[in-house]
Amino acid sequence: MSKREDSVGHVWQHLILIVMVLVTVYPILWVLTVAFSGQQNLAFIDLPADPTLGDRLRAIIPWPEQVTMSNFVAVFRDQPFGRWLLNSVVVSAATTLVGVFLACTAAYAFSRFNFPGRRAGMMSFLISQMFPGTLTLIPLYIIIVEWLRLGSNYLGLVLMYATIAIPFCVWMLKGYFDTIPRELEESALIDGASPAMIFWKIILPLAKPAVAVTALFSFMTAWNEFILALTIMDKESMYTAPVGLRFFVGGFAEQQWGFFAAGSIVAALPVVVLFLMLQRYLISGLTAGSVKG
Amino acid sequence: MAGVIFDRVNKCYGDTEVIRELNLEIRDQEFMVLVGPSGCGKSTALRMIAGLEEITGGQIRIGDRVVNNVAPKDRDIAMVFQSYALYPHMSVRENMDFGLRLKKMDRGEMDQRIDEASRILGIEKLLERRPKHLSGGQRQRVAVGRAIVRQPSVFLFDEPLSNLDAKLRVQMRAEITGLQHRLKTTTIYVTHDQVEAMTMGHRIAVLHDGDLQQVGTPLELYETPRNLFVARFIGTPPMNFFRATIADDGARLTADGVELPVHDSLRRITQGRSGKEVMVGIRPENLYDVKRQTDHPTARIRLKVALVETLGHEVLVHGHFGSDERETDPSKLLVGKVDPHSEPELNQEIEMQARLDSLHLYDPETEARLGEEGE
Numbered sequence A: 001m002s003k004r005e006d007s008v009g010h011v012w013q014h015l016i017l018i019v020m021v022l023v024t025v026y027p028i029l030w031v032l033t034v035a036f037s038g039q040q041n042l043a044f045i046d047l048p049a050d051p052t053l054g055d056r057l058r059a060i061i062p063w064p065e066q067v068t069m070s071n072f073v074a075v076f077r078d079q080p081f082g083r084w085l086l087n088s089v090v091v092s093a094a095t096t097l098v099g100v101f102l103a104c105t106a107a108y109a110f111s112r113f114n115f116p117g118r119r120a121g122m123m124s125f126l127i128s129q130m131f132p133g134t135l136t137l138i139p140l141y142i143i144i145v146e147w148l149r150l151g152s153n154y155l156g157l158v159l160m161y162a163t164i165a166i167p168f169c170v171w172m173l174k175g176y177f178d179t180i181p182r183e184l185e186e187s188a189l190i191d192g193a194s195p196a197m198i199f200w201k202i203i204l205p206l207a208k209p210a211v212a213v214t215a216l217f218s219f220m221t222a223w224n225e226f227i228l229a230l231t232i233m234d235k236e237s238m239y240t241a242p243v244g245l246r247f248f249v250g251g252f253a254e255q256q257w258g259f260f261a262a263g264s265i266v267a268a269l270p271v272v273v274l275f276l277m278l279q280r281y282l283i284s285g286l287t288a289g290s291v292k293g
Numbered sequence B: 001m002a003g004v005i006f007d008r009v010n011k012c013y014g015d016t017e018v019i020r021e022l023n024l025e026i027r028d029q030e031f032m033v034l035v036g037p038s039g040c041g042k043s044t045a046l047r048m049i050a051g052l053e054e055i056t057g058g059q060i061r062i063g064d065r066v067v068n069n070v071a072p073k074d075r076d077i078a079m080v081f082q083s084y085a086l087y088p089h090m091s092v093r094e095n096m097d098f099g100l101r102l103k104k105m106d107r108g109e110m111d112q113r114i115d116e117a118s119r120i121l122g123i124e125k126l127l128e129r130r131p132k133h134l135s136g137g138q139r140q141r142v143a144v145g146r147a148i149v150r151q152p153s154v155f156l157f158d159e160p161l162s163n164l165d166a167k168l169r170v171q172m173r174a175e176i177t178g179l180q181h182r183l184k185t186t187t188i189y190v191t192h193d194q195v196e197a198m199t200m201g202h203r204i205a206v207l208h209d210g211d212l213q214q215v216g217t218p219l220e221l222y223e224t225p226r227n228l229f230v231a232r233f234i235g236t237p238p239m240n241f242f243r244a245t246i247a248d249d250g251a252r253l254t255a256d257g258v259e260l261p262v263h264d265s266l267r268r269i270t271q272g273r274s275g276k277e278v279m280v281g282i283r284p285e286n287l288y289d290v291k292r293q294t295d296h297p298t299a300r301i302r303l304k305v306a307l308v309e310t311l312g313h314e315v316l317v318h319g320h321f322g323s324d325e326r327e328t329d330p331s332k333l334l335v336g337k338v339d340p341h342s343e344p345e346l347n348q349e350i351e352m353q354a355r356l357d358s359l360h361l362y363d364p365e366t367e368a369r370l371g372e373e374g375e
């Protein structure tokens, strides 16, 4: 009897989940449809004056008339999307490197050493996370563009993104470092390792999952960011992918939804690939537990 | 090979003093056990030898070198931690040669040392495994192996057996003692388990609240504990104590319902102290069945049985002496040993005999042992 109840319960669960999945996937299907339709407009069916139910259904089901790669080819050939993508790659990769390196070293110091300002430092990182990011827009603009004169420059954007990513990364990594038993380091110390060697050979390899999470976080912070990039990248040749995409639509010129969709898909790919590659670490990194011997 | 000397060593964390004026010499090739209850400072003492804790005052010498300001790696020691502290991301072999590689030892020598150590410890087949895939006992062996391959002049062990189950603990106890016997490396071994201390050490140092209580061979500590703390700490079941008054110019000890003639060997202590109180200590094996034949001088004590513990080869009887309200008075509780087959009933009044030539007398105020060296 209980078995029957179970399976009825499952039906409901499945129904709810299926609806949720449709809600989530529907917009993505539209993007895919528009991208592969070869057209630029969102509505690729012209409803007749007196549409039947079938016509209406046809209009909301995301399915292209024909499948073509022309939009993908065009964004790279006719539009400078390749250049923007490259900018994004450079900026995101640099942000990841700078962010993860600084976060690792800072988090290790916060985790292991006692120095004046340790608590204050951690707290200020935490507090900086409590304000909306746009709040830092103006001070960052003044520092990076007006003082350092790094407008429309990779370095300027990388500095900005690192500033945003580092506090979270430090907290994440410190939390993980804290779970690594000190005795491992003491043992290494007796074995004759220097503090630097302990950091590189013992701590970092053990913290791989947390490093993977922070690396991905830094990368995505930079890759998806729009407002800061729009603010300081003035030259069209220095746009990042999200900024460039924005100029396909929303201007006064013709709306190029096809380019927008195709570009979005291309831009989403690296993140998907990274997720798949780091999946193994992500699970253990997010549930950051102690390193059992 | 080298001895280790604590010369008036102090250790403070802020205002709290966790080691006070520790003077202790560990001789070359000796197996010294530091034992004491939790929090007494034994790990701290060991970690000061290793160089993992600063020394607040005094000197520690390894061999004839003052090591207060020597880095851990230059002290020529190896340490086995309670948690083993094996590097989880390295294989057993890498764990063992990590320190050797840092010393830039050549591969041949390294392999030879690892082969030898793993053969001694029976871990040859595990060399390529990660610590995660080892049992507790195997990890323990690897941790010991990692210490051996360094061929240090001093081994330091911090409660290395406390994570093992009882049976394995007994086995590893024997293995570690055997190993020390073979390698003859000076060893300092920390434990809170007095059985481990008694069975393993050449000598034992008992610590309590940062103070050294007594140093001696296991037998010395068992037979002549210098104060009440050591007397209570060493031996299972622990020594019985009760307060008694000296009477008849030192000829008798009296307590509620108990009359014990003072044996000649103790007369020197009790003489001329009539009316004074002493703490009388008697080990459970010296309080036994009246039926048992014995050549030693004994006196009888009546007990009301409160608990009977059958251990197979012997039976422990817990009982109260004296008359009024004794059931609730723990200071009147004595533990003795009786024959396996004479099972006394609960609440029964029984007679036991106490061996008079092996009583221990302590000053109730200073808690120091009276007599021989205690005066």
Ligand SMILES: Nc1ncnc2c1ncn2[C@@H]1O[C@H](COP(=O)(O)OP(=O)(O)OP(=O)(O)O)[C@@H](O)[C@H]1O
Pocket (backbone or CB within 6 Å): B013, B018, B036, B037, B038, B039, B040, B041, B042, B043, B044, B045, B192
């Ligand atoms: N970093 C520290 N700061 C302050 N007090 C400390 C610190 N480390 C240890 N102590 C104190 O020093 C005392 C001795 O500690 P220690 O670790 O040496 O005890 P132990 O004898 O090894 O005990 P256990 O058997 O529980 O391991 C304890 O009272 C402990 O609270």
Ligand SMILES: [Mg+2]
Pocket (backbone or CB within 6 Å): B042, B043, B044, B158, B159
């Ligand atoms: Mg300890």
